[in-house]
Structures are given as structure tokens and as C-alpha cells.
Amino acid sequence: xxxxxxxxxxxxxxxxxxxxxxxxxxxxxxxxxxxxxxxxxxxxxxxxxxxxxxxxxxxxxxxxxxxxxxxxxxxxxxxxxxxxxxxxxxxxxxxxxxxxxxxxxxxxxxxxxxxxxxxxxxxxxxxxxxxxxxxxxxxxxxxxxxxxxxxxxxxxxxxxxxxxxxxxxxxxxxxxxxxxxxxxxxxxxxxxxxxxxxxxxxxxxxxxxxxxxxxxxxxxxxxxxxxxxxxxxxxxxxxxxxxxxxxxxxxxxxxxxxxxxxxxxxxxxxxxxxxxxxxxxxxxxxxxxxxxxxxxxxxxxxxxxxxxxxxxxxxxxxxxxxxxxxxxxxxxxxxxxxxxxxxxxxxxxxxxxxxx
Amino acid sequence: xxxxxxxxxxxxxxxxxxxxxxxxxxxxxxxxxxxxxxxxxxxxxxxxxxxxxxxxxxxxxxxxxxxxxxxxxxxxxxxxxxxxxxxxxxxxxxxxxxxxxxxxxxxxxxxxxxxxxxxxxxxxxxxxxxxxxxxxxxxxxxxxxxxxxxxxxxxxxxxxxxxxxxxxxxxxxxxxxxxxxxxxxxxxxxxxxxxxxxxxxxxxxxxxxxxxxxxxxxxxxxxxxxxxxxxxxxxxxxxxxxxxxxxxxxxxxxxxxxxxxxxxxxxxxxxxxxxxxxxxxxxxxxxxxxxxxxxxxxxxxxxxxxxxxxxxxxxxxxxxxxxxxxxxxxxxxxxxxxxxxxxxxxxxxxxxxxxx
Numbered sequence: 001x002x003x004x005x006x007x008x009x010x011x012x013x014x015x016x017x018x019x020x021x022x023x024x025x026x027x028x029x030x031x032x033x034x035x036x037x038x039x040x041x042x043x044x045x046x047x048x049x050x051x052x053x054x055x056x057x058x059x060x061x062x063x064x065x066x067x068x069x070x071x072x073x074x075x076x077x078x079x080x081x082x083x084x085x086x087x088x089x090x091x092x093x094x095x096x097x098x099x100x101x102x103x104x105x106x107x108x109x110x111x112x113x114x115x116x117x118x119x120x121x122x123x124x125x126x127x128x129x130x131x132x133x134x135x136x137x138x139x140x141x142x143x144x145x146x147x148x149x150x151x152x153x154x155x156x157x158x159x160x161x162x163x164x165x166x167x168x169x170x171x172x173x174x175x176x177x178x179x180x181x182x183x184x185x186x187x188x189x190x191x192x193x194x195x196x197x198x199x200x201x202x203x204x205x206x207x208x209x210x211x212x213x214x215x216x217x218x219x220x221x222x223x224x225x226x227x228x229x230x231x232x233x234x235x236x237x238x239x240x241x242x243x244x245x246x247x248x249x250x251x252x253x254x255x256x257x258x259x260x261x262x263x264x265x266x267x268x269x270x271x272x273x274x275x276x277x278x279x280x281x282x283x284x285x286x287x288x289x290x291x292x293x294x295x296x297x298x299x300x301x302x303x304x305x306x307x308x309x310x311x312x313x314x315x316x317x318x319x320x321x322x323x324x325x326x327x328x329x330x331x332x333x334x335x336x337x338x339x340x341x342x343x344x345x346x347x348x349x350x351x352x353x354x355x356x
Numbered sequence: 357x358x359x360x361x362x363x364x365x366x367x368x369x370x371x372x373x374x375x376x377x378x379x380x381x382x383x384x385x386x387x388x389x390x391x392x393x394x395x396x397x398x399x400x401x402x403x404x405x406x407x408x409x410x411x412x413x414x415x416x417x418x419x420x421x422x423x424x425x426x427x428x429x430x431x432x433x434x435x436x437x438x439x440x441x442x443x444x445x446x447x448x449x450x451x452x453x454x455x456x457x458x459x460x461x462x463x464x465x466x467x468x469x470x471x472x473x474x475x476x477x478x479x480x481x482x483x484x485x486x487x488x489x490x491x492x493x494x495x496x497x498x499x500x501x502x503x504x505x506x507x508x509x510x511x512x513x514x515x516x517x518x519x520x521x522x523x524x525x526x527x528x529x530x531x532x533x534x535x536x537x538x539x540x541x542x543x544x545x546x547x548x549x550x551x552x553x554x555x556x557x558x559x560x561x562x563x564x565x566x567x568x569x570x571x572x573x574x575x576x577x578x579x580x581x582x583x584x585x586x587x588x589x590x591x592x593x594x595x596x597x598x599x600x601x602x603x604x605x606x607x608x609x610x611x612x613x614x615x616x617x618x619x620x621x622x623x624x625x626x627x628x629x630x631x632x633x634x635x636x637x638x639x640x641x642x643x644x645x646x647x648x649x650x651x652x653x654x655x656x657x658x659x660x661x662x663x664x665x666x667x668x669x670x671x672x673x674x675x676x677x678x679x680x681x682x683x684x685x686x687x688x689x690x691x692x693x694x695x696x697x698x699x700x701x702x703x704x705x706x707x708x709x710x711x712x
Contacts, residue, residue: 007393012393013390018390018392037366037369073430073434074428105575109574198595218465235365235366235546237556239553
């Protein structure tokens with residue numbers, strides 16, 4: 001049976017990424033060797049890494065603008081630590097916007113390094129909206145925000161203007177919509193939503209902002225060292241990087257961010273329209289801050305849950321339960337989820353209305 | 357043509373690991389979903405992680421001895437930093453044995469945290485042997501060594517007795533030979549030699565040694581946090597962990613470390629016998645310290661190199677050039693390299709002798 005995979009991450013990737021990456025494990029580039037058994041310094045894998053790094057900058061429209069893209073191991077959670085290590089001066093200060101679990105995690109790690117100012121937080125309303133109208137201190141070493149919150153289903157539609165460096169955790173919506181990415185100084189993203197499988201983290205860095213803290217940085221946490229080594233300071237996560245390259249190639253082929261944004265807008269409109277129209281359901285996030293990636297919603301009457309879950313299962317819908325801190329449902333509609341899968345979900349919601 | 361893959365890492369893995377992991381990317385556990393698109397919190401992947409962690413302890417004979425096995429991202433180079441963060445007291449001291457490039461890297465990172473004593477080093481002889489007869493200071497917080505050096509082809513055959521915690525980087529020879537692993541307090545290993553593909557690092561920790569430094573440790577660098585979260589503090593590198601599990605299952609099936617050690621001994625004997633017998637070649641490492649994993653050797657007359665390289669290529673031999681800091685050749689004979697591949701190399705060496 002055809003599956004409709006709404007997993008919040010790791011999540012659906014294009015079918016051709018599954019097929020091509022499986023083939024590379026059996027026989028990479030027709031070499032008679034598996035992708036898994038070749039040296040990361042081999043010509044074939046160096047080409048993979050270089051193409052992936054270049055394609056990131058091309059898709060984000062950051063070519064020749066002073067940026068470098070690197071693929072690290074460790075997960076975006078390690079960036080919570082690396083960002084202050086690389087940007088916060090001794091006895092320095094950083095400004096954070098708190099929009100949820102991941103932002104809170106980033107704030108916690110930054111406290112190791114200096115003063116952390118939370119410019120605004122929606123924590124008291126269970127992160128159901130994106131705070132607005134806050135002031136960013138001009139003397140902070142950087143401002144950090146999280147563009148999309150997978151758990152609470154909120155997404156920043158605008159980003160503040162400031163003269164200090166701006167760092168953004170885009171783990172769950174990078175490559176999904178057009179933004180002027182050159183307004184950011186560091187963008188980081190765990191691969192496992194719109195870029196590839198779990199196991200690598202993309203970091204895009206405006207090089208000129210590095211080297212200004214006065215700190216000595218441990219090698220593996222030093223962005224400059226990873227850049228200097230062409231993202232091969234140590235053995236990189238070979239397979240996750242390769243599958244990410246395949247996903248980026250797919251995105252370019254279908255027309256890049258501009259094309260996928262239209263599809264993502266259509267998917268989100270279809271589902272949110274049904275949530276708003278259908279008297280059985282209600283959304284949990286403030287309407288103006290609704291995420292196009294993760295739609296969070298509840299049944300107004302919990303007694304329909306068993307029936308709805310059964311119907312979802314029968315329709316091949318997978319990964320719909322909401323995070324325990326919100327409950328209800330979360331439909332993650334990352335780049336590779338087709339519009340038809342959203343139609344299937346909307347149809348099940350309509351059908352539930354007719355039978356209860 | 358059949359390939360004989362001598363890559364130093366990433367390196368050859370069992371053929372069934374390639375086949376099963378490729379299949380899991382297309383359809384995992386017959387779920388209709390790819391391994392790459394399911395939640396790391398799903399029942400199916402939690403089972404993978406739990407089996408991998410348990411199998412590590414079983415194969416190392418460390419079950420019910422107070423150890424925990426965790427799979428991290430970031431590479432063994434990140435452990436160079438995590439070990440002192442977790443074990444070195446404020447104003448503490450650590451003792452290191454310097455046997456090569458990786459040991460030197462570990463020493464460099466430890467200097468961030470306190471005093472580092474190098475108990476012995478073979479650096480002046482280009483690390484061609486393992487130092488012996490050194491004294492480990494009893495007041496150090498731990499002793500760190502590297503069991504096998506992939507670049508220089510040396511391997512520790514004995515480990516020192518000491519009352520302080522012993523930490524060992526076993527990246528390139530874990531699971532290859534019988535050792536009393538319970539003599540170690542922390543064992544770490546990048547997966548990409550005997551355990552799996554690049555992208556995850558195994559850390560085996562005697563739990564009782566943690567929590568004694570007085571330091572506050574950033575979350576992602578804190579072994580205790582990863583243990584408490586059952587190796588799922590953040591999204592783990594799903595595919596590398598799964599492929600590692602398949603490799604561990606293969607090792608168990610063929611008889612575990614005891615069985616593979618016999619095969620590894622036979623492979624090493626075959627190749628070193630040929631290096632010592634054949635007047636065209638000489639080994640570079642001290643005979644008593646020769647690695648069973650990486651045999652490093654030179655041609656006595658460099659003018660035969662072009663012919664030898666051509667013959668190797670014709671025989672399907674891959675990955676034989678030595679590291680630039682040693683030159684010559686390096687035959688990496690990790691667990692999954694069959695004895696027949698070593699026979700092919702020895703035969704080419706013999707054949708070269710007959711024609712030059």
C-alpha cells in the first residue's frame with residue numbers, strides 16, 4: 001500500500017534519493033566498490049563533497065557572497081555550542097529569541113560562554129506564536145533565532161533587521177521557501193528534514209565574521225578549521241552527505257527553492273483550509289505564524305480520536321501523532337511530501353466529518 | 357572484476373552489510389518505508405539502537421560489568437575533546453602515550469583542560485614503534501593511549517597496568533582481537549574500520565568513572581547525558597548506526613572476536629611473511645609492534661614502483677598507497693577483508709620478484 005509519510009524528521013525524501021543511494025551502496029559510480037568502503041579522500045568522494053557544498057550556496061543564492069558551506073557530524077544540537085564558541089567574545093553577550101524547545105536548547109548551551117539575553121519568548125503560551133516587536137541589543141555579539149518550530153507548528157515569516165550578526169537554526173525549513181539568505185551570517189540545519197537523512201549538519205557561514213572572539217577554540221568545534229579543510233577536517237559522515245547531495249540535485253532539477261515554495265504553499269493551504277473549515281478540528285498555532293512545514297491541530301472532541309486514527313492508518317498515513325508537549329496531530333509537509341499525500345489526509349478529515 | 361579493497365578507512369565491510377543496508381533504504385523491515393524516512397523514535401529504529409548497544413557489550417564481553425555503549429555523531433576526533441571534558445578535574449592532569457598522528461591530536465585537545473603529561477613518545481623515530489617501559493603518574497586523572505596506528509602500522513600488543521582510569525582510542529582495531537576490555541574505563545572508536553561506515557562513533561564507558569570532575573559539561577559533550585537518553589539525546593546518525601548493527605551481527609554470526617582474530621592473524625602472517633621473505637620489500641614498523649590491521653612496507657628500489665602499481669591495478673587491488681608521512685604501501689586488513697584478498701597481494705609481490 002502507498003504510504004503517506006508525515007514524520008517530523010527524519011522524514012520523507014524523494015523516491016529517487018532512496019533508489020540512487022541504495023544503488024551507490026551496492027556499486028558507487030560503477031567502480032565495483034560500495035560508497036561505504038571507499039576513502040573519503042578518494043577523487044570520487046571529494047567530488048561529492050565539493051558538489052554538495054557548491055550546490056547549497058547556489059540554491060540559497062549565496063554564491064560569490066563570502067559564504068562557505070560545510071557538512072559536519074554531530075547534529076544541530078552541537079551547533080548550539082559551536083555558535084557561541086565561535087562568535088561570543090570573552091565576557092561577551094548574545095541575544096536569543098525563544099520560540100520553542102530547540103531555541104531553549106540553544107540558549108542553555110550559550111550560557112556557558114557569557115551573558116545571554118532572551119529578547120522575547122512565547123513560552124508562557126506554550127510557544128503557540130512567534131513573538132514580535134522586540135528589541136535586539138546593539139551591543140550583543142550576535143542574535144540567534146529558530147526559523148521554524150517543528151513541535152509547536154510555528155514559523156517566522158519575517159526576520160528582524162539588526163546590525164549585529166544574525167544566526168538562524170533553519171533545521172526544519174531550509175530550502176523550503178524564498179528568503180534573502182544573505183541577511184544571515186550563520187545558517188545551520190540538521191539534514192534530516194529537507195536536505196537528507198540524519199547524520200550530518202549543514203552550516204553556512206559568512207567567513208568574515210569568524211576569528212573575532214579572542215577565544216581559543218577546540219579543533220572540532222572551530223568553524224574556521226572545518227572551512228580550511230574543505231569540510232574534511234576529519235572523516236565526514238560519507239553516506240549522509242551523499243544522500244544530501246542527491247536531495248539537493250533533486251531540488252535543483254525541479255526548479256529550486258522558487259518551485260518548491262509554490263508546492264509547499266499549495267500543500268499548506270490545502271491542509272489549513274480543511275482544518276479551518278472542518279468543525280471537528282482546530283489548529284493550535286496563531287494563524288499568522290502557522291508553519292508551512294508542520295501543521296499542528298487537535299480534534300475538538302477527543303472521543304473521535306480512535307476512529308480518526310483508524311481511518312488514517314487505513315489510508316496509509318504515517319507519522320501523524322503530535323509531539324507530547326502539544327498533543328493531537330502534527331502533519332509535517334516537508335519538501336518531498338507530495339501534494340497528493342496532503343489531499344489524502346484532507347479527504348480523511350472530510351470523511352470523518354460525514355460519519356461522526 | 358573482483359576488487360581487493362585495502363582502503364585504510366572508510367574500508368571494506370562484509371558484502372551482506374552492503375546488501376542488507378541497501379535493501380533497508382528501499383524498504384525497511386518490510387514496512388513500505390525507507391530506513392531514511394522513519395522517526396528515530398519509532399519502535400523499529402529504537403530496536404536497532406538497543407540491539408546495537410547490547411551487541412557491542414556482548415562482543416566485548418562487557419555485559420553486566422557496569423559499562424554502557426553509546427553511538428555518537430561527530431567522529432572520534434570529537435572524543436579527543438570529550439574525554440578530558442568528562443574526566444579531567446579542574447586544574448587536573450592527564451597522561452598520554454604518543455604513538456602517532458591520532459594520539460598527537462588527542463593530546464592537543466586535552467591541553468585546553470589542564471596539564472597534559474606525555475609519558476612516552478616515538479615521534480623522533482617517525483612513530484615506527486610503540487614506546488615501552490614508561491611510568492604513568494599515579495596522580496593523573498586518566499591515562500590515554502591509541503591501540504593501533506593506521507598511518508605508521510604499529511599496534512599495542514600489551515597495555516600498561518595502572519590504578520588510574522584507562523582510556524583507549526581503538527578506532528582502527530576494535531573487534532579485531534581478544535583483549536581484556538574490562539581493563540579499560542573508556543573505549544572509543546570511529547565506526548569506519550571494523551564496525552561500519554563513516555558517520556558514527558562508538559563510546560564504551562564504565563559508568564562509575566563519570567561525574568567526578570567538578571566541571572559543568574555542555575550537553576552534547578556530556579557522556580552521562582547521552583547514556584541517560586539511551587544514546588538518543590539528539591537525532592542519532594540513523595543509517596551509520598544501522599549499518600554498524602549489521603556489521604556487528606555478521607561478526608557474531610561468524611563466531612565473534614575469537615573467530616575473527618584467527619582470521620586476522622592468518623592474514624597478517626601471510627603478508628608479513630611475504631614482506632620479510634621477498635628481497636624487493638621491507639616493512640617500516642618495528643617487528644614486535646607490527647599492526648595486524650595495517651601493514652606498512654616499502655620497495656627497496658623505488659624504480660619498481662610503476663610496475664608494481666600496474667600489477668596491483670591489474671589484479672583488482674585498491675587503496676594500497678601509503679600515507680604521505682610514511683610513503684610506500686599500506687595494506688589495511690580490517691575484519692571484512694578476506695584471506696583470499698591477501699593471497700592475491702602476496703602473489704603479486706612474488707610475481708614482481710620473478711620479473712624484475
